Amino acid sequence: MCGITGWVSWTKSLSEQSPVLENMTNTITHRGPDSIGTWLSESAALGHRRLIVIDPEGGKQPMVYYEGPYAITLSYNGEIYNFKELREDLIHNGHHFKSSSDTEVLLHAYLEWGEACIERLNGIYAFAVWDERIEQLMLGRDHLGVKPLYFANRDNDIIFGSELKAMFAHPQVDPVIDKDGLSEIFGLGPIRTPGQGVFKDIEEVRAGHYVTFRKEGRKEEQYWTLKSHPHPDDLDTTVSTIRSYLEDTVTAQLVADRPVVSMLSGGLDSSGLTAIAGKDFSKEGKKLATYSIDFENNEKDFEKDFLRVDLDEPWAEKVSKHVGTEHKSIVLDADELAENLLVPMRARDLPGVGEIETSLYLLFKEMEKEATVALSGESADEVFSGYPWFHQDEFLEADIFPWLLNMRGMSSILSEQLKEKLDLPSYQKERYQEALDEVPVLEGESDLQAKQRRMSYMFITRFLPFMLDRKDRASMMTGFEVRVPFCDYRLVEYLWNVPIEMKNIDGIEKGILRRAFEGYLPEDVRYRKKSAYPSTKDQKYLERVSQWMLQILDDPTSPILPFIDVEKVRSITEGKSESIHASSAKGLLDYLIQVNAWLKEYDIKVIL
Structure with a gap:
């Protein structure tokens, strides 16, 4: 993974702006500790920090292709999992490659198909392409928003970056926050509105979108969205399809020139991915390394609650033994958590979820000592409708985002002056109604099914981006890459139309996923009740x-x-x-x- 940043101007020369570009690029050194690259022309300045995962020599960026006197320049963050297939298509169409990197494939895909290239990608990515032929900047982001990307228009100059801090290093971008930004911070908490950069006049490229900029103005396109239709497959076919997607995407996401490991909590999601990855490793005579997180005195302090039904560690050890992994449990204490509380905030340039985020950062910091890439079970609960909220009337009937029902404490501690100026209840309902208006309705569903579909949409398009951003920032702060197989867009769009009754077959949440992992995991692990990411009770x-x-x-x-x-x-x-x-x-x-x-x-x- 990497960090990207840059600046495009149609009115001033940027060819002498190297100090500004280097300052912007160096703010995101943590995202790419291996090397720095910058490229400047009259109208564009692109920066790149690289974390080497594939093709150390051939994937250097920004990557430039010349068509006559015109440069087409790419700065890219992410992984394209189908880059080998795309490479074959491009070679068939007459393209020649100098490297084996997915970066070069993406650049040539743009040369071949233009903006439509993004519709052919399967991966996690955020990228910028400056095309001198038409004096156009294209900013693109992956289907589900795994990789971050922000931009701002200042005096018709476009400034962009993987992280907000890169933009704040530009003299034209200041950290200013207005009523909408404060409403995001105090009204929505860390789970914010897609496209909202929180800071005044800063925007986020939305998941499944790309934005193009020319001198005449900007154009935003949504290239991927969820579409509702009746699910065509019976139960057995659905189970085998899910299993096939997961086997395919895990195998693709193990490709790297650096060590790959797996996160393993002992829950269904990470255990299943670990089992698939472990099988692939054993075929090559290798042993997969796995990591879990625990807290000092956790066994003594643990109390069962709504989200956490039992301890993870015994289950992680059982799965490790079953799959045959080299397992490490990273044990954290209260002092470490408190001392590092502000690190994730500095990573995302926005307040986050506290010690749950801090513990992730500390886990990745330890994992990075022995590896560069990890697999994670993130997003399974969102796409398989696994949360308890999907089955409780209080949440299904709510006229605001369901997770805000658990945040009522925030509004009670705000000053009266702030409450009067912001009107947070109205802001929350407006943002919820925006999301509701986007939901692709399926005719003929029962009232309960329609409510559950709305709930699913909220979690995939609002809650999941927060979870993905949390994991990206916590990992990239340590120069460590995390891949999320459950975010394969093919799997997500397939599951979108699987009826929730089928998802919860056998009378348990994610029952269909449990069936898909048959043969990979012990029975008691497959049917362990969901337990949320651990939190210290110290x-x-x-x-x-x-x-x-x-x-x-x-x-x-x-x-x-x-x-x-x-x-x-x-x-x-x-x-x-x-x-x-x-x-x-x-x-x-x-x-x-x-x-x-x-x-x-x-x-x-x-x-x-």
Whole structure:
């Protein structure tokens, strides 16, 4: 994986702007610690940081192809899993290649098919192509939004980057936030609106979209979307199709010139992928390495709750033994989590989900010592409708995003002045209605089926991008690549139309996936109930963040103070609140600490 950034201008010369471009590119060194590349012309400046995974010599970027005097230049982040098939097609059409990299295949795909090349890609990617022939910049992003990409228009100059920090290194882009941005931060939390860059006049290329810019203006196209139609296959065919997709995509995603490992929680999703990958490894006489995460005193402190039914570690060890992997459990303590709380915020340039995100970062930091690429079970719950919310009336009947029902504590601690200026309930309902209007309806469904389809759409298009972004930023902060086989768009669009009754065959969530993994996993592992990503129960962590929050409240210069009800937050922090305590308090304090640091470190100007 890599980081990309750049700047295009139709009105000024950029050929002497190397210092600005290098500053932008160096802000994302963590995404590509292996090398830096820059390319400048009269109208365009493209930067690239590279993490070498495939073809160390042949995949250098930005990559340039000349057609006569005109340069077509690519800066690309990601992996194209079907690049070998595309390469064969392109060779058949007369193209010649100097390397074995997927980068060169993408560039030649653009040369052959233009903007339509993006419709032929299967992978995780974000890329920029500057085409001097027509003086056009194209920004493209993968189907589900695994790889990030932002842009801003400043005086008809287009500035873009994998991360917001790359854009803030440009003299024309300042970190300014207005009412909409604050509504995202305090009204939606970390699960934000697709396309919303949060900062004023900064946008995100939406998943499944590309944007082109010329002197005359911009054009945005959606090249992929979910389409509803009756599911044509019977149960056995559906199971075998799912199994076939997963075997195919896991094999494709094991391709790398650097070590590949697998995340293994002992849950259904990561266990099944590990079993498929382990089988592929054994065919080549190799042994797959797997990693899980645990917390100090977790066995002593663990308490069963709505999302976590049992401990992961015994299950991870069982699957490792069954598949034959070399397994490591990374054990974290409360001090490590507290000391690194702000690292994920700095990785995404926005407040996130606290210690759950911090633990991911620390896990990847350990994994990166022995590998460069990992497989992850991310997104299975979204595309297989595996969350409990799909089956509970409270969430199915809600007129806002279902996860916001669990965030009511946030609105209760905001200052009255902020509440009056933002009108967060209206903002939440407007964003929900936007998503609702996008849902591709299927005629003839029952009322319950229609509600479950809407719920599925919310999770795939709103919740999943947050989960993917969380994993991308936490991994890339350590120069480590994570691949997500369940995000193969072919699998996602196939599952979109599988009836939820079939998905939950055998009376259990993701029952059809459990059937697809038959023969790969022990029976008790296949039918283990879902347990969410682990979270520390160590009281010491809550004590650490509580002390931190009290310091913020006692410091009159803390930038968050005008936005919160200080006495309510103090009550929660001191454990005196009757409505918010324990794990809810921990999550809230994590978030507020990040917001305060974000406002301060990024020197954000707030316009209300």
